[in-house]
Amino acid sequence: xxxxxxxxxxxxxxxxxxxxxxxxxxxxxxxxxxxxxxxxxxxxxxxxxxxxxxxxxxxxxxxxxxxxxxxxxxxxxxxxxxxxxxxxxxxxxxxxxxxxxxxxxxxxxxxxxxxxxxxxxxxxxxxxxxxxxxxxxxxxxxxxxxxxxxxxxxxxxxxxxxxxxxxxxxxxxxxxxxxxxxxxxxxxxxxxxxxxxxxxxxxxxxxxxxxxxxxxxxxxxxxxxxxxxxxxxxxxxxxxxxxxxxxxxxxxxxxxxxxxxxxxxxxxxxxxxxxxxxxxxxxxxxxxxxxxxxxxxxxxxxxxxxxxxxxxxxxxxxxx
Amino acid sequence: xxxxxxxxxxxxxxxxxxxxxxxxxxxxxxxxxxxxxxxxxxxxxxxxxxxxxxxxxxxxxxxxxxxxxxxxxxxxxxxxxxxxxxxxxxxxxxxxxxxxxxxxxxxxxxxxxxxxxxxxxxxxxxxxxxxxxxxxxxxxxxxxxxxxxxxxxxxxxxxxxxxxxxxxxxxxxxxxxxxxxxxxxxxxxxxxxxxxxxxxxxxxxxxxxxxxxxxxxxxxxxxxxxxxxxxxxxxxxxxxxxxxxxxxxxxxxxxxxxxxxxxxxxxxxxxxxxxxxxxxxxxxxxxxxxxxxxxxxxxxxxx
Numbered sequence: 001x002x003x004x005x006x007x008x009x010x011x012x013x014x015x016x017x018x019x020x021x022x023x024x025x026x027x028x029x030x031x032x033x034x035x036x037x038x039x040x041x042x043x044x045x046x047x048x049x050x051x052x053x054x055x056x057x058x059x060x061x062x063x064x065x066x067x068x069x070x071x072x073x074x075x076x077x078x079x080x081x082x083x084x085x086x087x088x089x090x091x092x093x094x095x096x097x098x099x100x101x102x103x104x105x106x107x108x109x110x111x112x113x114x115x116x117x118x119x120x121x122x123x124x125x126x127x128x129x130x131x132x133x134x135x136x137x138x139x140x141x142x143x144x145x146x147x148x149x150x151x152x153x154x155x156x157x158x159x160x161x162x163x164x165x166x167x168x169x170x171x172x173x174x175x176x177x178x179x180x181x182x183x184x185x186x187x188x189x190x191x192x193x194x195x196x197x198x199x200x201x202x203x204x205x206x207x208x209x210x211x212x213x214x215x216x217x218x219x220x221x222x223x224x225x226x227x228x229x230x231x232x233x234x235x236x237x238x239x240x241x242x243x244x245x246x247x248x249x250x251x252x253x254x255x256x257x258x259x260x261x262x263x264x265x266x267x268x269x270x271x272x273x274x275x276x277x278x279x280x281x282x283x284x285x286x287x288x289x290x291x292x293x294x295x296x297x298x299x300x301x302x303x304x305x306x307x308x309x310x311x312x313x314x315x316x317x318x319x320x
Numbered sequence: 321x322x323x324x325x326x327x328x329x330x331x332x333x334x335x336x337x338x339x340x341x342x343x344x345x346x347x348x349x350x351x352x353x354x355x356x357x358x359x360x361x362x363x364x365x366x367x368x369x370x371x372x373x374x375x376x377x378x379x380x381x382x383x384x385x386x387x388x389x390x391x392x393x394x395x396x397x398x399x400x401x402x403x404x405x406x407x408x409x410x411x412x413x414x415x416x417x418x419x420x421x422x423x424x425x426x427x428x429x430x431x432x433x434x435x436x437x438x439x440x441x442x443x444x445x446x447x448x449x450x451x452x453x454x455x456x457x458x459x460x461x462x463x464x465x466x467x468x469x470x471x472x473x474x475x476x477x478x479x480x481x482x483x484x485x486x487x488x489x490x491x492x493x494x495x496x497x498x499x500x501x502x503x504x505x506x507x508x509x510x511x512x513x514x515x516x517x518x519x520x521x522x523x524x525x526x527x528x529x530x531x532x533x534x535x536x537x538x539x540x541x542x543x544x545x546x547x548x549x550x551x552x553x554x555x556x557x558x559x560x561x562x563x564x565x566x567x568x569x570x571x572x573x574x575x576x577x578x579x580x581x582x583x584x585x586x587x588x589x590x591x592x593x594x595x596x597x598x599x600x601x602x603x604x605x606x607x608x609x610x611x612x613x614x615x616x617x618x619x620x621x622x623x
Contacts, residue, residue, distance in 0.1 A: 135426065204463035208525070211421060213453030213532055214480030222480055226467035 024055050071296050078294025087270075088258035093279045093288040102298060104260040105275035108175060109302075111264055112254065112271060113244055115179035120186040120239060125232065127187070128194035133206075133220050143195075150188035157184040158249030166253055175261065175269035178254030182243040190239035197231030198224065230314040237310035241303055247273040272299045371437040371454070371535040372397040373418060373566060378432035379593075380413050380422060387413050389593035391432075393585055395536070400558065400567045402581035402602065404574060405617070409587045410594025411570045415538050418568065419455035420448050436536070453481055456534035460541045462521035464513035464528070471509035473524055477532040491531060499527035500557045519550020526557060537561065539569040543576065555580050574618060578606055586614045 028051045036044035083101040091100025127146065131139050161181040166173060201224055209219030225232070250256070255268030256278065276295035279288045373395040380388035388410040395401050403411040416422040418434055420441060433440045441451045464473045474495050478485050485491055492509070496502040501523040508515070513524060522542060529537060539558070543551040558567060558580045571577050577584050584606070585599040598605065598614045609615040 202463070204459060204461055205465065207421060207424060207457075208459065208463045208465070208528075209476075209480055210424060211419065211452055211457035211459075212477035212480050212528065213449045213451075214477075215449055218480050218482070222476070223465050223467075227465070229467070 027051060027055070068300070071293065071300055075293040075295075075297030078290040079297065083294060083298070087260045088275075089260070093283045093291055094285045095287060097287050097290050097294075102272065102275055102295060104258060104270040105272045105295070106298070107260055107262060108178075108254070108257070108270040108274075109244065109272045111262065112175050112178045112182060112250070112269065113240055115176065115264060116182035116186055116243060117236070117240060119179065119183040120190055121236065123183075124187045124190035124235075124239070125194055127191040128198055128235075129220060131191075131195050132198040133216070133224065146188045146191050146195075149184075150192060152185070152188075154181075154185055154246045155248040155252070157181045158252035160184065161249070161253045172266065173253055173255030173268050174266055175254050175264035178250050178269060178271070179264065181249035181253050182246060185246065185249070186239040186243050189242045190235050193235035193238055194228075194232055197228045197235065200231070201227055233313045234310050237306050241306055244302060244306070245273050245299060247271075247277050250274050251277070272302070371566065373455070373536050373568070374435040375414070375418065376433040376435065378414065378417050378434065379430065380410070380417055381429040382425065383427040386593040388417070389595050391587075391594075391596045393596060393599055395566055395568055395583075397535075397566050398562065398564070399582040400562045400569065400580055401583040401585060401599075402577035403568065403570045403585050403587060404572075404577050405587035405594070405597075406589075407572070408594075409589040411587050412540050413594070414587065415457075415540055415568060415570050418536075418538055419452050419457055421452075421457060423448075449481065453477075453483075453532050454534055455536040455538060456529035456532065458522070458526055458529055458537065458539045458542045461545050462518055462525050464516070464521050464524050466512070466514055468513060469510050470505050470513055470516065470524060473513050474527045474531055477528055481532060483532065495527040495530040496524075498530055498557070498561060499523045500553055500560070501527055517550070519546045519553060522546060522550065522554060523557060526554070526561075530561075534565065536566045536568070539567065541570050541572060544572065551576070574606075578602060586611070586617060588613055588617070 028048065031051050032044050032048050035047040078097055080098060080101075082098060083103075084106065085103060086099075086101035087104035088100045089104070127142065130136060131143055131146075158181045161177050161184070165180065166177050170177065205223055205227060206219055209223040210216065214222070250271045251274060254271070256274045257268030257270045261267045261269045272295060276292055276299065279291040279295060283289060283291070375391055375393045375395075378388060378391045379386070391410075391414055393401075403415065405411050413422065416424075417430055417432075422428050422430055430442070432442075434442060436451070436454060440446070441455075464470075465476055468476060471492055474492050475485075475488055477483075478488070478491075493502060493506075496505055501520060504520060505516070505524070513521060516524060522545075526537075526542075543554055546554070555576065558569065561567060562580075562582075569577075569580065581602045583599060584602040586597045586605065586609075587594050588597050589595070598609060598611045600610070605614065606618055609618060
């Protein structure tokens with residue numbers, strides 16, 4: 001600490017960034033020298049790598065922690081009960097914060113993500129089973145395709161649904177269309193994660209099932225899938241987390257919307273990211289800024305809850 | 321019991337260090353033969369239960385690699401046959417052709433016939449799942465199903481093959497008893513299989529194979545991952561099981577082959593495909609091997 005202050009003074013580095021850099025160099029070199037004197041060269045090299053990776057963790061945590069801190073500190077004042085019981089049909093983003101709420105957005109997000117999950121689950125899990133259990137002729141190209149698809153920008157998924165279904169077929173934006181666009185983004189994530197956990201299952205187990213006179217299908221259903229249940233739950237949660245914050249495709253194909261709409265096949269449907277985007281874009285007043293932060297906080301809370309559930313489920317089944 | 325006798329014999333083998341090397345090569349076959357002859361040799365056909373298995377000109381390939389060449393071998397009903405030979409000689413491959421697990425490996429190919437009760441298990445139109453019900457298998461590494469309890473593991477074959485059983489409790493007790501695990505496991509049937517030790521897990525796997533009432537049991541080095549105590553328990557189990565079924569066991573441990581088997585078959589690969597060199601009653605194979613290569617192997621000159 002003291003050394004870094006000295007270094008700061010000597011080298012002319014300034015500001016917070018300078019302090020971080022100076023702290024890094026002084027921390028690494030002090031621990032290196034101390035370890036060298038205590039235990040020799042190999043131990044010192046060891047400590048060098050240890051301190052560098054500690055520093056990397058520190059750097060990685062900074063943005064995450066500051067995002068959380070900012071959102072919570074700015075968002076919590078915007079939280080009120082009406083946020084969960086009212087929608088924006090009778091309020092504008094610039095209305096006082098007590099008027100209007102996120103009901104439409106929350107309901108829309110739940111419906112669209114729920115529907116997307118419904119479409120994604122069978123397709124993604126069966127794809128993963130094809131890649132790991134059936135290992136068919138097309139396994140290699142399909143694996144490549146799934147990997148490539150996980151890099152598809154979300155706006156492309158939105159435009160695809162817009163041009164292939166919304167304009168030529170339904171002629172109307174709706175929550176269902178939003179769910180379809182989200183499915184496109186979700187399938188590769190879930191399929192890849194599911195494939196990875198399925199690959200961890202030793203072949204012994206599959207052989208044991210087959211050697212007991214089971215068909216391959218029953219072996220997969222009764223032995224392989226139960227053995228990776230927690231991994232599959234994690235895959236699903238990761239998929240949900242991937243799409244819950246998507247704004248672009250929702251904007252394009254489900255149309256946003258301020259009124260609470262529970263009918264997914266007709267009429268525009270809002271979502272939490274859309275609410276945030278809307279408040280940010282159309283506002284400019286203190287109230288709208290307040291709404292933006294509150295919306296972000298609610299979204300973050302959802303993601304946090306989902307990850308906590310996933311961790312809980314996977315740790316519980318690992319214990320057994 | 322035979323285990324202890326055998327150890328005692330080995331301990332008495334070395335009168336002085338100078339003659340140690342000489343003695344070993346000469347006496348080992350005799351000690352193995354002694355172990356083998358202490359068993360009562362069963363004559364084929366005297367056992368009422370189990371079906372015989374006959375391999376006729378079996379070849380196996382992995383891709384373009386010829387792994388097994390023209391193996392013809394009979395396993396009489398109610399006998400224990402040990403497959404011995406150095407690593408890579410095709411023992412396990414041969415074992416896996418006997419219940420059609422060989423074809424589970426991609427690129428695997430096969431020629432020849434395997435007759436179970438006189439009918440070819442590779443004949444077209446044969447239901448492979450039915451074959452595997454009749455010919456059970458125990459693997460090298462204990463592989464109980466991790467998502468199931470001990471009791472569920474034993475009965476898993478019934479569920480997997482969709483069989484109907486009137487009294488599952490009786491079957492559970494019977495299978496665990498026959499596998500020598502009942503006393504240790506009866507109070508913890510609802511615990512997960514991973515709570516058992518390695519040796520117990522392997523006996524659980526044996527119990528699991530027994531639940532579907534196979535006529536033949538194939539064992540692929542069932543004791544190679546286990547400590548001597550567990551090995552001893554499993555050998556006891558094998559002896560008890562051989563009263564009612566045909567057993568084929570692959571083993572690297574010649575002492576084990578001598579202890580548990582009625583017949584031994586020696587296989588060898590000279591870099592090419594594995595071949596059957598010699599098959600004989602175990603006592604004979606260890607005391608009077610006909611082939612020089614068998615003699616070299618059982619006396620420990622190579623392999």
